[in-house]
Amino acid sequence: MITPILLCGGSGTRLWPLSRKSYPKQFAPLVGTETLFQASARRVTGEGFAPPRVLTHVDFRFIVTEQLAAIGIAPAAVLLEPEGRNTAPAIAAAALELAESDPDGLMLVTPSDHAIPDQTAFRSAVTAGIEAARDGCLVTFGVRPDRAETGYGYLELSGQPGAIDAPGPQPVAGFVEKPDPTRAADMLRGGTHLWNAGIFLFSVATILAAFERHAPAILDAARSAIAQGRPDLGFFRLDSDAWGAAESISIDYAIMERADAIVAVPFAGAWSDLGSWNAVWRDGAQDTDGVVTSGPATALDCTDTLLRSEEERLELVGIGLKDVVAIAMPDAVLVADAGRTQEVRMALDVLKAKGAPQAETFPKDHRPWGWFETLARGPRFQVKRIVVHPGAALSLQSHHHRSEHWIVVEGTARVTVGDAVKLVSENESIYVPLGAHHRLENPGKLPMVLIEVQTGSYLGEDDIIRYEDVYARG
Amino acid sequence: MITPILLCGGSGTRLWPLSRKSYPKQFAPLVGTETLFQASARRVTGEGFAPPRVLTHVDFRFIVTEQLAAIGIAPAAVLLEPEGRNTAPAIAAAALELAESDPDGLMLVTPSDHAIPDQTAFRSAVTAGIEAARDGCLVTFGVRPDRAETGYGYLELSGQPGAIDAPGPQPVAGFVEKPDPTRAADMLRGGTHLWNAGIFLFSVATILAAFERHAPAILDAARSAIAQGRPDLGFFRLDSDAWGAAESISIDYAIMERADAIVAVPFAGAWSDLGSWNAVWRDGAQDTDGVVTSGPATALDCTDTLLRSEEERLELVGIGLKDVVAIAMPDAVLVADAGRTQEVRMALDVLKAKGAPQAETFPKDHRPWGWFETLARGPRFQVKRIVVHPGAALSLQSHHHRSEHWIVVEGTARVTVGDAVKLVSENESIYVPLGAHHRLENPGKLPMVLIEVQTGSYLGEDDIIRYEDVYARG
Incomplete structure (x- = not known):
């Protein structure tokens, strides 16, 4: 069994406006109907794979669980990064966490924002790397280039020209940074270079040993972040201070360029890093x-x-x-x-x-219980669409400066206002006066949609006092 | 006193998506904060000008009155065209209508979708044409060209090179269609051609005589359209059948290219027909x-x-x-x-x-009583923002397939539901059950804004039965 490690912390700002800091590209259906993250998770689900483990930014935790639940995948663990520190600390943390239950296991580390349409070809490549990984190699996967691309890094194979067509692992002689056009053309002609896809297969023991040797400080920081971290509603929060002490560096720089026994499995299928709109067009x-x-x-x-x-x-x-x-x-x-x-x-x-919210956020705001969006805004009113997942509940809360009219348009809501609890169904409304303690729940089996009309002198999201919250928010 | 005739029936589809058939470019603030129509009306308001008369399509009648009211201009008449028939029938109708009250008066006919930023220069040009118009000339206004433009028609002056710089009327030798680049360059060099701006000054008697001589059928059709037309809530509706019989032709073709005694006043100020997005960019x-x-x-x-x-x-x-x-x-x-x-x-x-409504309509739908827009739509619900002008009222109506929740967010509404009449103020709501007779009015002095949440099995605009309507709609 291989344990997939989905790296899912990227912010993907180069694909703005579809991808924004608050909801980056891996969570968008950039290609096809599933999101890139969902497609990445599905790619490593099924025979031979254990349930995935996910590394993500703390802000994305509910998006991750929601998107996996939507395609019927239950992650074995979701590790929350208090801040992005690039791939090396993330992989160290994942290896340490996995070592607790499966110290001899194999880890398949993959980004979750690339496109690899041919799932079968991808799995064949993974299978081709298993033996080398079991033998203690660091296995990477390289894409056979079909153009002199200057936007990717390359893996140089130590074999003869044609090595990039081999079906199995090839020794890696070195890593090449994003080249200039001349160098890219040379590499394309040479037949010994692959695009570095950032996908890795190795045993927990092998990668931990490599960290011990080449990046012990990162391993220490990751170990502390786990030791001082804490479980939280099914997630695992890495400790902020410890995590912040880890060097922000990629696994390529921290380990791969320094380690021995690196092999690459050539992959001839289609692949795109979807790293810019031009790449989205090209691929x-x-x-x-x-x-x-x-x-x-x-x-x-x-x-x-x-x-x-x-x-x-x-x-x-x-x-x-x-x-x-x-x-x-x-x-x-x-x-x-x-x-x-x-x-x-x-x-x-x-x-x-210039203070434009579009730079980082979407009109649609995802929360653990569902999402909302502002439909209209005036000087003293705001209209929102609120969608609550089946079984989910907003916090028990009150507002100082606004009252709220709720009209249920799909499903049924259970509404608490003051001491009263009432079921509100489609085409029914309820009024929440300024200052009243209230809670909104969806007791049903389908999403509940309501239209909220707020009126008041101040309508900011920060006019909220939370009394109880099943999602443990402040 | 000169009577301005504002031609305001164009559909301006070349400026899509800002300009659409249901609300064309003259009603949009394309340049500056006022709409082109408002700027055009203001340009011919003040000393020396009688209140304007407007020719517009029947669908735009409430937009015309609303936009004029917003800048404090009361039109002397608004003639409604059942369909667009180009400028010749419109000018014939305007002349016949004006002849009833001012048979010796002067008419200044202008489009209402052009930009002429220098109002003073424009008025000087108009003043320069008055004497010739009184003397029985058809006075047109030509813009001094500053480039070899192929997108406009031209007026050829019969004077020497340099005639285009004269301050007063110059005899016109002929009209030139949109030229090819070579001809445009020749005309620019020659110094005897002006851009045809489509603005005219003449006496009622002169233009009627010209129609009698050169286009009597059009004059007959316009006369019938008036004779069989009818006043309607302060508008005058031209008769559909008679109007449909008028040839759809421009005043240039019908009259100007055939008539004698045509003079042009050169205009050296800035002018743009805003006839394409490229023109909007260029100017x-x-x-x-x-x-x-x-x-x-x-x-x-x-x-x-x-x-x-x-x-x-x-x-x-x-x-x-x-x-x-x-x-x-x-x-x-x-x-x-x-x-x-x-x-x-x-x-x-x-x-x-492909059936995209954006081809012709806006999300915002203007009505005589104000406007509404759809904020959100679901399979069994729709959310609208409804804005009602002070003193305005929607028809007494009912719906077969939907109920409505209304939440007032600005101003005060007078709401009739069944036999009950109730004032509903900001932060208050009311429910209109399926099938109930209801009416919405704004009895106040400020616009009233409400949020309507409709729920039901069918939510089309055509599910409406009108019992009484102050705007005499069907």
Whole structure:
């Protein structure tokens, strides 16, 4: 049995506006109907795989459990990073945590924001690496290049030209940083270089030994973060102070470039890191003009262009465009030259500087009990759609500055106002006066949807006093 | 006194998505804070001008009165066209209607969707034409060209080169259709051609005589449309059958190209027909890179690009663009090569064919009593924001398939449900059961805003039975 370790802490800001700090790209259905995280989890589920373990940022914990539950996968553990420290500390923590139950086991470490459409080919590659991993190698997976890509790092195989076509593990001679075009073309011709996909297979013992030798400080920090961490509602919170002391560094730099006995399994299937909108275009389903569309998008006489509308009721039209990417959402639209999509980060700095919430957050706000979004806002009122998962409950709370009208439009709510508890069904309403203690629950088996109309002098999310909260929030 | 005739029936689809058939560009604040129609009305208001008369499509009648009221202008008449028949029938009808009260008066006929920023210069030009108009000339106004524009028609003056710089009326030798680039360059060099701005000054008697001579059938149709038309709530409805019999033709073709005694007053001020997004860009406030932005739009390293966000809470970001126009609205986004903006019409055909409502309508629906917009929609519910003008009332109505919850969030509503009449104030709600007769009124002095939550099996606008309607709708 191989234990999958899903690394799921990235912030994916280069795919703004679809991906934002509060809900990054791995949680979005960027390709197909499942999210990248769901597809990544499914890829490592089934025969030969133990339930996955997930490393994620503390802010994403409920998104992770919700998205896994939606596809019927129960994780064995979800480790919460108080802050992102890159892949080396995350892998060290995962290895230490797994060592407690399976010290001789194999770990398959994968990002959860890449696209690998051919699941069978991927599993064959993993299988091809098992023996080497059992023998104490650090197994990595390299993608056979089909162009002189300058946006990826490379693995150099020590074998003869053609080694990249071998079906099994090949010794790795070294790692190559993102190359310039000339070097990339040389490597493509040479036949001994693979793209570094950031996927690894090794035994718990092997990787822990490698950390002991090459990055003992990171291992110590990870060990402390676990020892001083604490379980919390089924998650495991790594200790903030200890975690913050770990060097923020990738596994490539911390271990792989220093270790011996590294092998790579060549992988000839399709793969994309979806690292920029240009990559999404390049690796998307292009028509004969090189146009990729998604959602209600219409391209008239465009070439080499990506048009994505991320909402059913938002029509995007492109006319006569060449080398353009356009991503439309109801609160934010990006239009960029296809060669300049790396500069999205600069745009985000501008938006942040002017205080635009779109830089980091979505109108839809995910909470452990479900989600809400603001539909309309006025000087003294706000209208929200609130969706509560079956069996979930909001905290018992009150507000100083607003009263709330709730109209249930789907399902049934159990509503507490003061001392009274009442079931409110579709097409029924209830009023929550300013100052009243209240709680909203969904006792049913289907999502409950209600429209909330707030009125008052101050309508900020921080006007909330929580008395009880099943999600242990402050 | 000159009577302004504001032609206001255009559909402006080339400026989609800002301009749509249901609410075309003249009613939008395309330049500055006032709408083009309001700016056009203001331009011909004040000393020397009688109250304006407006020709518009029947569907726009309440928009016309609402927008004029908002800037304190009371029209002398609003003539309603059952369908658009181009400018010749509209001007004939306006002349006949004005002849009843002022048969010797002067009419200044202007489109209401152009930009003429310098009001003083415009009025000077009008003044310069008065004497010729009194003397029986058909006076037109021509814009001094500053480039070899191929998108406009031209007026050819019969004077020497330099005639286009004269301060007063010049005899017109002929009209030139939109030229090819070579001809446009020739005309720019020649100094005897002006852009045809579609603005005219003449006496009622002169234009009626010209119609009698050159287009008597149109005059007959217009006369019948008035004779068989009827006043309606302060509007005048031209008769559909008679109006439909009028040839759909421009005043240029029907009269100007055939008539004698045509003079043109050269106008050297800025002018734009805002006839395409490229024109909006060209005539907009370009920065040193040729970038024009409007609303929350951010341009990073763009050149010769128009970026417009038409909503306060919609961030538009452009990166590395050249010769692109991007117009962002929450329900529709256009991105086009700047040289291809005429093809917006083709895009609309595609949208219409696939049934996208964005092709012709806005989420915000204007009614005589105010407006509403859908905020959210589900299988069995819909949420609307409804804004009712002070003193206005919706019809007494009922619905077969839905019940409605109303929560007042601004102002006070007078609500009739069955036999009961009740005042509902901010932060109060009322329930309208399925089938109940109900009416909503705003008895106050400020707009009243309410949130309506509909639930039911069918939520179309056509599930309405009207019992009484102060706006005489069916």
